[in-house]
Amino acid sequence: MTKVPYEVYSEEVEALSVLSPEGEIVNQDLMPELTDEQLKEIMYRMVFTRTWDDRAVNLGRQGRLGFYAPVSGQEATMVGSVYALDKEDFVCPGYRDMPQIVWHGLPLYQAFLYSRGHQHGGQIPDGVNVLMPQIIIGAQILHAMGIAMGYKLKKQKQVVITYTGDGGSSEGDFYEGLNFAGVYKLPTIFFVQNNGYAITTPFSKQTAALSIAHKAVAAGIKGVKVDGMDVLAVIKAVRDAAERGRNGEGATLIEAVTYRFRPHSMSDDASKYRSKEEEAEWNAKDPIVRMAKFLEKKGLWSEEDTARVKEEAKATVNEQIKKAEKTEKMTVSGLIDSMFEQTPKHLEEQKADFQ
Amino acid sequence: MAQMNMKEAIRDAMRVELNRDPNVVIFGEDVGNVGGVFRVTEGLQKEFGDERVFDTPLAESAIGGMAVGLGIQGFRPIAEIQFVGFIFEALDQILVQAARMRYRSGGKYTSPIVFRTPFGGGVKAAELHTDALEGLITQSPGIKVVVPSNPYDAKGLMIAAIRDNDPVFFMEHLNLYHAFRAEVPEGEYTVEIGKANIVRDGSDVTIIAYGMMVHTATKAADELEKQGIKAEIIDLRTVSPIDIDTIVNSVKKTNRAIVVQEAQKSAGVAAEVIAQINERAILHLEAPVLRVAAPDTVYPFAQVEDAWLPTPARIAAAVKKVMEF
Ligand SMILES: Cc1ncc(C[n+]2csc(CCOP(=O)(O)OP(=O)(O)O)c2C)c(N)n1
Numbered sequence: 001m002t003k004v005p006y007e008v009y010s011e012e013v014e015a016l017s018v019l020s021p022e023g024e025i026v027n028q029d030l031m032p033e034l035t036d037e038q039l040k041e042i043m044y045r046m047v048f049t050r051t052w053d054d055r056a057v058n059l060g061r062q063g064r065l066g067f068y069a070p071v072s073g074q075e076a077t078m079v080g081s082v083y084a085l086d087k088e089d090f091v092c093p094g095y096r097d098m099p100q101i102v103w104h105g106l107p108l109y110q111a112f113l114y115s116r117g118h119q120h121g122g123q124i125p126d127g128v129n130v131l132m133p134q135i136i137i138g139a140q141i142l143h144a145m146g147i148a149m150g151y152k153l154k155k156q157k158q159v160v161i162t163y164t165g166d167g168g169s170s171e172g173d174f175y176e177g178l179n180f181a182g183v184y185k186l187p188t189i190f191f192v193q194n195n196g197y198a199i200t201t202p203f204s205k206q207t208a209a210l211s212i213a214h215k216a217v218a219a220g221i222k223g224v225k226v227d228g229m230d231v232l233a234v235i236k237a238v239r240d241a242a243e244r245g246r247n248g249e250g251a252t253l254i255e256a257v258t259y260r261f262r263p264h265s266m267s268d269d270a271s272k273y274r275s276k277e278e279e280a281e282w283n284a285k286d287p288i289v290r291m292a293k294f295l296e297k298k299g300l301w302s303e304e305d306t307a308r309v310k311e312e313a314k315a316t317v318n319e320q321i322k323k324a325e326k327t328e329k330m331t332v333s334g335l336i337d338s339m340f341e342q343t344p345k346h347l348e349e350q351k352a353d354f355q
Numbered sequence: 356m357a358q359m360n361m362k363e364a365i366r367d368a369m370r371v372e373l374n375r376d377p378n379v380v381i382f383g384e385d386v387g388n389v390g391g392v393f394r395v396t397e398g399l400q401k402e403f404g405d406e407r408v409f410d411t412p413l414a415e416s417a418i419g420g421m422a423v424g425l426g427i428q429g430f431r432p433i434a435e436i437q438f439v440g441f442i443f444e445a446l447d448q449i450l451v452q453a454a455r456m457r458y459r460s461g462g463k464y465t466s467p468i469v470f471r472t473p474f475g476g477g478v479k480a481a482e483l484h485t486d487a488l489e490g491l492i493t494q495s496p497g498i499k500v501v502v503p504s505n506p507y508d509a510k511g512l513m514i515a516a517i518r519d520n521d522p523v524f525f526m527e528h529l530n531l532y533h534a535f536r537a538e539v540p541e542g543e544y545t546v547e548i549g550k551a552n553i554v555r556d557g558s559d560v561t562i563i564a565y566g567m568m569v570h571t572a573t574k575a576a577d578e579l580e581k582q583g584i585k586a587e588i589i590d591l592r593t594v595s596p597i598d599i600d601t602i603v604n605s606v607k608k609t610n611r612a613i614v615v616q617e618a619q620k621s622a623g624v625a626a627e628v629i630a631q632i633n634e635r636a637i638l639h640l641e642a643p644v645l646r647v648a649a650p651d652t653v654y655p656f657a658q659v660e661d662a663w664l665p666t667p668a669r670i671a672a673a674v675k676k677v678m679e680f
Binding site (some may be wrong): 114116121135168171198201207330332350 | 384385388389392410412413414415416417440441443444479480481482483484620621650651652653655656657658659660662663669
């Protein structure tokens with residue numbers, strides 16, 4: 001095709017993939033370097049996350065959890081992307097991205113406390129480089145860019161990853177973050193989990209761009225698209241992006257094409273906006289099934305392993321939710337005291353109403 | 356007359372105006388196909404088509420700016436901001452651009468926009484979904500702020516807001532969407548913006564409230580009545596502008612007042628009401644006017660929400676204080 005000189009490069013991009021839905025390697029060159037132990041650990045985390053999600057939805061129905069956004073279907077993007085990073089790297093999540101910060105070190109019972117609306121849920125332990133899930137869509141993208149600027153100024157080799165959805169990629173904050181990261185060549189990884197819907201709004205009504213990855217072009221950063229149901233492809237893409245960041249080559253926008261099997265939140269009904277056929281089509285791409293097939297062929301995994309991990313996960317979730325439930329309740333006085341380093345006089349007075 | 360809850364009443368108002376005026380358009384995140392996260396606009400896209408009721412991408416500033424642009428074009432946009440805490444993304448468009456359009460263009464352009472948003476505590480929602488941010492909006496000139504407390508008012512105020520040639524910020528309390536049904540007339544009627552409503556007659560003290568707090572104050576007044584104290588309750592309905600005449604007339608009768616707001620205490624609507632009472636009725640007062648409000652902290656995580664929000668007991672205690680002053 002001859003290019004018109006004033007036309008911006010705008011062809012379809014293909015998503016990076018390593019595993020086929022049948023668990024066959026389709027792109028040996030792109031296979032990330034991982035030991036057998038690492039492969040099993042990644043599988044363990046995905047199965048654990050699925051079980052945790054199932055339990056969380058039930059706990060929510062029983063009134064034992066509060067705000068919770070389901071994640072099933074997105075295990076490959078969530079588990080794979082943080083797995084590809086170092087402990088010292090920083091994670092800035094959106095509201096659905098609890099698994100990433102838990103796998104990066106936030107104790108699970110604190111995730112439950114956060115969901116139950118307890119302040120202590122957000123008291124991140126020292127040495128765990130994460131923010132709490134952000135409710136304002138897009139705000140965390142700018143924090144990630146700023147944290148990356150900090151690493152750059154301090155001449156540290158860490159990278160920062162931040163997450164949003166296909167919906168989040170429409171916010172002004174998203175573009176501002178990308179643009180700054182481009183200008184300052186920041187070690188930021190903008191990871192968009194494109195699960196096809198923003199609450200009820202389909203991707204086709206979110207953007208007219210060919211892909212979200214294309215949006216990197218305007219910011220002068222690297223944009224890549226990856227099969228988000230393929231954990232190995234996700235790891236490959238994030239590792240490459242992290243390496244670029246550490247080498248001073250700047251930011252990467254990664255669009256991972258994925259699907260959440262459950263509705264947007266526990267209170268909505270997906271049948272109002274998605275079809276059964278579509279759901280079935282995506283079920284067939286289940287990232288856990290795909291990885292299991294791959295590992296089974298290598299003799300690294302079996303159904304018994306899956307069953308064992310599920311039991312372990314259930315036991316851990318039960319123990320951690322109990323720990324959350326036993327944590328001393330917050331009080332309004334405690335809340336008032338947490339506003340400032342030194343509680344001002346008028347707030348001291350206001351405490352009287354609550355004692 | 357039909358029985359409607361507040362959500363149905365607001366929807367009915369929008370339907371009436373979509374039918375009456377081809378310039379009315381509705382848009383926002385998820386408002387079209389499924390009718391919004393609270394289904395307030397449910398069915399309207401089916402009825403009026405996706406040129407008049409449509410989903411937007413997830414971008415509040417663009418939603419606000421589109422409303423401003425459509426206003427310039429002569430439309431009457433109803434823009435939904437999905438939850439109150441997300442107005443911050445759009446505040447430049449709402450408070451700076453829309454609210455100044457008439458002034459900046461010497462009246463050539465106006466912003467006949469309704470910004471609708473759910474808000475209001477006690478539902479244990481995620482952060483920034485429930486905050487009572489009306490004080491923030493009322494501090495800005497050029498925009499009216501409406502907070503209905505019942506289905507009848509909600510419909511009449513919504514129709515008035517859509518017909519208003521200036522921007523109106525319309526706040527719908529989450530706890531009131533389904534709380535109860537009431538008689539709501541079919542078809543058109545308006546409730547005047549800027550006019551308060553005396554919802555309970557009393558002679559001993561005036562309780563000024565709005566939104567959900569009208570109901571909390573009513574519970575307190577029931578308790579107080581058992582103890583022989585007759586409270587008059589005024590529902591502001593509109594917090595900008597404030598109907599000071601209705602308040603002053605009541606205070607002249609009762610000589611005592613308290614103001615209840617769900618929002619944090621300092622520098623809010625209650626402070627404004629008290630300042631205006633001082634300006635116009637200080638010699639009629641037997642006691643200082645007290646505020647019952649949330650403490651000056653961020654809106655708390657769900658655990659302490661119920662203790663943090665004003666309760667009937669705290670309202671009754673404040674009334675006792677002014678009675679015994
Ligand atoms: C600034 C802002 N606007 C609106 C919302 C309400 N909201 C919560 S989730 C959501 C859709 C997000 O979709 P997407 O970014 O695709 O992420 P997904 O939920 O699909 O993972 C919306 C509109 C919000 N939290 N913040």
